[in-house]
Amino acid sequence: SLTDKLSSALRNLRGVGKLTEENMADALKEVRTALLSADVHFKVAREFIERVQTACVGQEVLKGVAPGQQIVKIINDELVRLLGEGTNELSSARPLKVLMVGLHGSGKTTSTAKLGKLLKKRGYRPFVVGCDVYRPAAIDQLEILAKQEELGFYSDRVSKDVPAIGAAGLAAAHAANADAIFFDTAGRLQIDSDLIEEVKKLRERIKPDEILLVADGALGQEAVNVAKAFHDALGLTGLILTKLDGDARGGAALSIKSITGVPIKFVGTGEKTADFDTFYPDRLASRILGMGDVVSLVERAQENIDQKEAEKMAEKMRKADFNLEDFLAQMQQIKKLGSMQSIMGMMPGMSGMQIPDDAEDQMGRTEAIIKSMTIQERRKPDILNGNRRLRIANGAGVKVLEVNQLLKQFQQMQKMMKMLKGGGAKKMMRQMEA
Ligand code: GDP
């Protein structure tokens, strides 16, 4: 309704001053919940929030956005920075040797083929070596994918000596003149020292340029232990985050990144070999925060809201000296942000909300009504008697009833502002935000 829009406008204008621990508390709580429900490790979430809080305190509150939105944007920027640290490029070594490690079912074999396909497109001659000797089906799986993508392939279905298979695979790859060689390894359901020892020996034999941890995007709190164990033992050079086509919000990536500092290089987005992408931190950040596009809303506000104009308006409101002319200007500011539907779509928790079809119509009619008034009438709405109202309704092409409704809403707003002026401001704000 129009009143809702007004109160949100008022709330936006309230932002005079700086971000403080108090006015940030609610927003930070919301962000913490978002991080935890995205499966970010609780310690990682806590440290991250503390860091952001320190960075936020004392910052000027932007006019035109609620402080909460501004905080989400600051947090998002920090998240993008953190997730994006390091390069998502692979080592430029040729031949390039890549060791794929991770838990069972994380997507190692699939990602091996995906990465092979990707590098083939980039002009490499890829070759895959099956080092998962515990399940014969694992070798078959890799071989089928290699055939399908026309990648070189080597494995050994008899030997259980993983380092020896790796060395033989490397020789086969050299013989085939391959220049991107991938070693697909076995996983376990949980991190275990036998597995780690075996992969360590394999690493010594093949001396990989990249050791990529393949992690399921839905990995929960255990992501930290998994990443730490692999990183301590092997020295990871990158992370592949898989299954981002599912519901997983991908918080594991933040946990792993924070704990190991290892750059995220690729993401898997489906079962097919083409479902693979280089990593973009901004996309993952908004997925983790689940804040719709608050961020772009804030950016748009930064661009579009005239700061001086907003300050002038806030001052008028404080003095309860806000007339219909200001009201019109206010509405035009809101309109600059875009359509109501697109604005709501960007607000967390509101993206599913239906805006009445006529919301924008209604705003347009309100605008028409005010524009049909003389300047004097806009500044002193008290003088609007029956005759004047009829003239305005005719001028705007609306019913007198609508003019009356608008004036009533405006009066309510003025009343609120008078209350704000004389104390009770805090209580009022809380009411408006509820
Ligand atoms: P591994 O045990 O680590 O080698 O895992 P696999 O490569 O065999 O993958 C385990 C399962 O996850 C298979 O059914 C894959 O098709 C599936 N999978 C792997 N990556 C993705 C992905 O990015 N998205 C989806 N939806 N499924 C994936």
Ligand code: MG
């Ligand atoms: Mg496998």
